[in-house]
Amino acid sequence: MERDGPTALERFLNGILPENPTYRQLLGMCPTLAVTGAMQPALTMVGATAFVLIASNVMTSLLRGLLKPHLRILVFTLTIATFVTIADRFLAAYMYSMSKQLGPYVPLIIVNCIIISRAEICASKQGVGVAVADGVGMSLGFGLGLASIATVREILGSGTWFGLRVLPTSWVGWGIMVLPPGAFVTLGMLIGAVEWASRVQPHTGIWRTARSLWSWRRLASSS
Amino acid sequence: MAETPKSPRRRPRGGYIGEAWLVILLAILYGGALAAVQTSLSGRIEQNKRDQTYDAIPQLVPGADKAKTQQRLVTGEDGKESLVYEAIGADGALKGWVIPASGQGFSDRIDLVIGVNASVSQITGLYVLEQKETPGLGDYIRSESFRDRFRGKPTDRPLVVVKSEPADPHEVRAISGATISSESVAAIVNQAIGNLKGPIGRLAAGGGAAAATR
Amino acid sequence: METLSQLIIIFIGAALINNYVLHYFVGICPFLGVSRRVETAVGMGFAVTFVITVAALLNWTLTFFILRPSAPLTQWVWRAAGGSPSHSVDLSVLSYIVFIFVIASSVQFVELYVRKFFPPLYRSFGVYLPLITTNCAILFASLEILKHMQDPLKVWGIGEALMLAVGAGLGFTLAIALMAGIREELDLCDVPAPLKGAGVALIVAGIMAMAFMGFAGVDKGVETALASFLR
Numbered sequence: 001m002e003r004d005g006p007t008a009l010e011r012f013l014n015g016i017l018p019e020n021p022t023y024r025q026l027l028g029m030c031p032t033l034a035v036t037g038a039m040q041p042a043l044t045m046v047g048a049t050a051f052v053l054i055a056s057n058v059m060t061s062l063l064r065g066l067l068k069p070h071l072r073i074l075v076f077t078l079t080i081a082t083f084v085t086i087a088d089r090f091l092a093a094y095m096y097s098m099s100k101q102l103g104p105y106v107p108l109i110i111v112n113c114i115i116i117s118r119a120e121i122c123a124s125k126q127g128v129g130v131a132v133a134d135g136v137g138m139s140l141g142f143g144l145g146l147a148s149i150a151t152v153r154e155i156l157g158s159g160t161w162f163g164l165r166v167l168p169t170s171w172v173g174w175g176i177m178v179l180p181p182g183a184f185v186t187l188g189m190l191i192g193a194v195e196w197a198s199r200v201q202p203h204t205g206i207w208r209t210a211r212s213l214w215s216w217r218r219l220a221s222s223s
Numbered sequence: 224m225a226e227t228p229k230s231p232r233r234r235p236r237g238g239y240i241g242e243a244w245l246v247i248l249l250a251i252l253y254g255g256a257l258a259a260v261q262t263s264l265s266g267r268i269e270q271n272k273r274d275q276t277y278d279a280i281p282q283l284v285p286g287a288d289k290a291k292t293q294q295r296l297v298t299g300e301d302g303k304e305s306l307v308y309e310a311i312g313a314d315g316a317l318k319g320w321v322i323p324a325s326g327q328g329f330s331d332r333i334d335l336v337i338g339v340n341a342s343v344s345q346i347t348g349l350y351v352l353e354q355k356e357t358p359g360l361g362d363y364i365r366s367e368s369f370r371d372r373f374r375g376k377p378t379d380r381p382l383v384v385v386k387s388e389p390a391d392p393h394e395v396r397a398i399s400g401a402t403i404s405s406e407s408v409a410a411i412v413n414q415a416i417g418n419l420k421g422p423i424g425r426l427a428a429g430g431g432a433a434a435a436t437r
Numbered sequence: 438m439e440t441l442s443q444l445i446i447i448f449i450g451a452a453l454i455n456n457y458v459l460h461y462f463v464g465i466c467p468f469l470g471v472s473r474r475v476e477t478a479v480g481m482g483f484a485v486t487f488v489i490t491v492a493a494l495l496n497w498t499l500t501f502f503i504l505r506p507s508a509p510l511t512q513w514v515w516r517a518a519g520g521s522p523s524h525s526v527d528l529s530v531l532s533y534i535v536f537i538f539v540i541a542s543s544v545q546f547v548e549l550y551v552r553k554f555f556p557p558l559y560r561s562f563g564v565y566l567p568l569i570t571t572n573c574a575i576l577f578a579s580l581e582i583l584k585h586m587q588d589p590l591k592v593w594g595i596g597e598a599l600m601l602a603v604g605a606g607l608g609f610t611l612a613i614a615l616m617a618g619i620r621e622e623l624d625l626c627d628v629p630a631p632l633k634g635a636g637v638a639l640i641v642a643g644i645m646a647m648a649f650m651g652f653a654g655v656d657k658g659v660e661t662a663l664a665s666f667l668r
Contacts, residue, residue, distance in 0.1 A: 026635055029465040030573045066245050074246055077541065081534040082253040086260050089530070093264040096271035100353075104580040107533050111571045113466065157358075178358045180460050181647040188632070188639030196631035254531070261530040304590055327446065327660065330653055331455065357653075403654055 005126050008133035010216070015137025018214040022145025023194045027113040032146060033183040034105050039162045042150035043143070044098050048091065048106055050139035052083045053115050054132060059083075060123035061131035067124060076119045077110070084110045114138060152186050153177045275352060276308070276323065276336055283338025283348035284310040284319035291315070297426055299418040307423060310338070317341045320423055323352075324415030328407040331355035333364070337412055339378065341427065343420045349373045349412070361404035369405070372396055373412065378420060381413040442663040444600045446656040451604030454653055457574045458612040459646040464574035468613055469638050471565055478617035480558055481565065482610025484547065486603065489575050492543040493602035496536050496579040497586075497595055504528050504535065505586050529583075536579045544570045578605045615645060 006014065021027045031049070035041045056079045060067075067075060088106045091099040099106070109115070118138055123131040154160055157177030159167035176182045277289045287310035299305050308321035319341050325334040333356070338348035349370040356362045363369055372395050376382055384406045385394045397405035457463050464485070471481045502510045506527040515526045548566050552559045559566070569575070581601060585593040619641055628637045 026469070027466075029469070030462050033462040033465065063245070063249075068245070071243060071246055074541070075249060077537055078246065078249055078253060078534065081537050082257060085257055085530060085533050088533075089260050089264045089268065092271065093267040096268075096275075104577060104584070107580055108463070108573050108576060110533060110537055111573050111576050113571055116571065175358055175360070176647075179646075179650070180462065181643040181650070183462065184639045184643030184646055188636045188643065191639065192629070192632040192636040195636065199631065253534070257530050257534075261527075265527070306590065327657060329657070331450075403657065407657070 005122075005130070008130045010213070011122060011130055011134035012137035013213055015134060015139070015141040016144065017141065018211075019138075020141040020145055021114045021138055022142060022149075023191060025114075025117075026191075027117060028142065029187075030108055031105050031112065032149065033180070033187060035102055036146055036150040036153055036183065036186075037157065037178045038154045038160070039147065039150045041098065041101050042146045044091070044095065045102060045105065046139065046143040046146055048087045048102075049109050049112065049114070049142060050135070051087050052080060052109050053118060053139055054135035055083045056080045056115055056119060057123040057131040057135040058128055060119045061126065061128045064124045064126075072120075072124060073116075076116055076124075080115055080119075081110050114142065149183075149186055149190060152190070153182055157182060276321075279336055279350040279352075280308065280310055280321055280338070283321050283336060283350055284340070285347060286312045286318045287321075288313040292321070295426065297419060297422040299422055301418055305419060307419060317427065319347055322415050322419055322423075324411050326407065326411035326414060328354060328364075329356055329361050329401070329403040333404075333407060333411060335408065335411055335415075337373075337415060339416070339423075343416075343423050343427075344378055346373050346376045346378060346412070346416075349408075351408075356404045357401065360398070361401040363398045363401060364404050364408050369398055369408075378416050381417065382409045384409045440596070441667075442660050444596055445663065446660055447597055448600045448604040449652075449656050449659060451578075451601050452608035452611070453649065454656055456608045456612055456649050456652075457577065457605045458609055459642065459649045461577060463577040464572050464609050464613075467565060467568070467572060468609075468616060468642070469635060471613065471617075473617060473620055475614055475617040475621065477561055478613045479610060480561070482606070482613050484551065484562070484566065485569060485572060485574065485609055486606025488540070488543050488547050488569055488572075489578050489606040489609075490599065490602045491547070492536075492540045492575050493578050493582055493598050494595065495539045495543065497582055497593075497598040499535055499539065500532065500583055500586050501592070501595075504532050505592075507589060529587075532583055536576060536583075540575050540579070541570050543575075574605060574609055578602050612645070612649075616642065619645075 015021070019025060022032055028049075031045050035045045056076070059079050060076060063075065084107055087109070088099070091102070091106060118134055122134045126134075151161065154162075154177075155166060156174045158173045159165060159169070159171045174182070177186065277292065280287050280289055280292055291311040291313065293309045293311065295307050295309050296304050297307055306323060308323075309317065310319045310321055312318045320339050320343060322337045322339065323334070324337055325332055327333075332353070333351065334353040336350045336352060337346060338350075339345065340347050351365045351370070354362060354364060356364060373382075376395065377392055380393050383391075383394050384397045384402070386397050386399070386402065389396055395405070395409055451457070455461060458465065458468050467481055467485070471477055500508075502508055504511075506529060507525040508528070511526045511528055512522075515524070516522050520526070544567060547569075548559075551562070551566065578601060582593060582598045585591070585597070616638070620638065623637060623641070632640070
């Protein structure tokens with residue numbers, strides 16, 4: 001077990017809240033705004049991104065001894081592009097209507113900064129187990145971020161959640177929520193809400209745990 | 224001259240090939256994986272794409288059989304080749320034609336398929352394959368009730384969109400609040416039928432031009 | 438003349454109506470990161486426009502001749518190697534990999550060009566210039582072009598691809614410059630603490646997106662105007 005960096009458990013917990021890709025690192029904004037009009041496309045996107053993230057982390061971790069410094073970005077990109085193509089083809093074959101709804105945002109996973117940054121920060125430096133934990137944690141964090149935005153946008157915009165009606169039909173949907181302005185404003189307000197919660201509530205249980213994990217990780221890691 | 228900052232892409236010492244063996248190996252490996260994925264899944268994907276149009280055909284042309292429908296290439300009045308579907312019923316008789324059409328809507332492209340009867344004299348149905356109109360307003364063009372407004376309309380003159388109840392068989396009522404989307408659909412229908420009505424008629428009368436195999 | 442109006446519609450569509458930042462949500466990272474001062478923002482916008490155009494033209498060429506179903510060069514190689522002439526060779530599964538490599542190389546090329554001919558601009562960009570590779574807008578433009586090359590009956594020519602690329606880049610530049618101008622003013626305002634930085638920038642972007650929604654229908658108007666003008 002390698003101890004030259006955070007452990008698998010630390011990496012896993014890190015990705016969910018303390019270094020949440022959406023709210024803390026502000027990475028992967030493109031799919032965050034584009035596919036969160038409803039829960040189903042949002043979670044399909046999370047699934048596809050999770051597959052690519054974990055697979056590319058595993059592959060990068062297996063190759064980490066062979067990477068030359070100036071060609072490593074090329075290797076990361078090649079790996080990610082391959083897995084994205086595989087994910088895109090699988091979606092087109094088995095979930096065709098969802099694939100069309102997500103459209104060009106599935107291949108855009110290639111330039112999703114989350115995946116390249118995890119390959120650079122974690123997978124190219126640590127073992128496969130840690131890389132997988134990191135991938136799973138980040139995916140859960142990403143899923144949390146996207147699901148929170150999609151919930152707000154879908155319920156206010158269409159009155160449904162996962163396609164099931166949750167608000168009475170007399171509720172006139174806020175169409176703007178499903179459109180681009182709603183995406184931007186929702187994300188901005190939620191980022192503000194998360195910021196506020198993390199500043200104003202430093203002594204409550206969950207935040208104290210998150211912060212101590214954060215400082216624990218800082219102590220233990222060398223990166 | 225100031226030292227340029229070290230970028231990760233400076234000329235390597237061992238020559239490019241020596242340094243790049245891993246990249247080349249991975250490229251071959253990944254290429255093989257992708258070829259495998261392509262061969263195993265492309266059939267399903269093509270089927271999915273075809274089903275999108277074919278599944279709509281029985282709705283568009285009454286009595287048409289999905290399995291017997293054939294693709295045809297016709298040269299429109301504009302001189303360009305277009306794909307149409309010859310909708311044949313289970314009894315082998317020609318029931319009508321299905322014409323894919325697309326054009327500019329209010330927000331983005333609208334892709335439709337139009338069903339017409341065998342003599343191309345009447346519209347038998349309309350189906351929206353893809354649209355990105357305003358949710359809640361323009362995207363009502365997908366709904367059954369809007370599409371039904373085109374059913375039974377004659378094709379001899381271009382259809383006109385009106386905001387009140389249609390007085391003339393060539394008039395179609397617009398969606399309230401989405402006039403431009405409604406007009407776009409009518410314009411796409413008019414353009415496609417105007418372009419292909421003659422050639423399809425000649426195709427049907429002449430006993431079939433070369434069938435397309437795609 | 439139908440081609441001319443088609444080209445203008447593609448351009449206006451990519452620049453204003455379906456603005457890449459405010460409608461398609463691509464290129465958000467530099468939009469939020471580089472838009473502090475108008476000069477840097479406009480410089481970044483033009484750099485991105487240049488890269489999008491170069492990358493889109495290269496990708497169009499590769500797709501047209503090699504990657505799309507039944508592409509000329511691929512079919513020729515297939516037949517020369519003894520394959521059956523009626524079989525349609527489809528290399529489109531390699532599209533994404535080829536595109537991202539072309540984009541990375543285009544960025545390299547632009548980086549060298551800017552470093553040699555505009556050194557102060559190069560220094561002011563810092564690390565953001567190589568980061569253009571991960572700018573979703575460039576890959577997105579190439580993907581849009583790819584989408585319009587699938588149907589053999591309606592393949593986009595190089596003119597359409599060029600119009601899309603330039604339109605997308607200029608639309609991005611417009612959006613980022615507007616954002617920079619607003620943020621310069623916003624720095625002097627009393628923004629609530631939780632919203633400082635990304636929060637308020639996104640809310641401003643939302644309002645800008647609403648404003649840009651007003652462009653919807655402009656292309657149809659232009660099409661009608663051109664049709665009657667050229668009659």
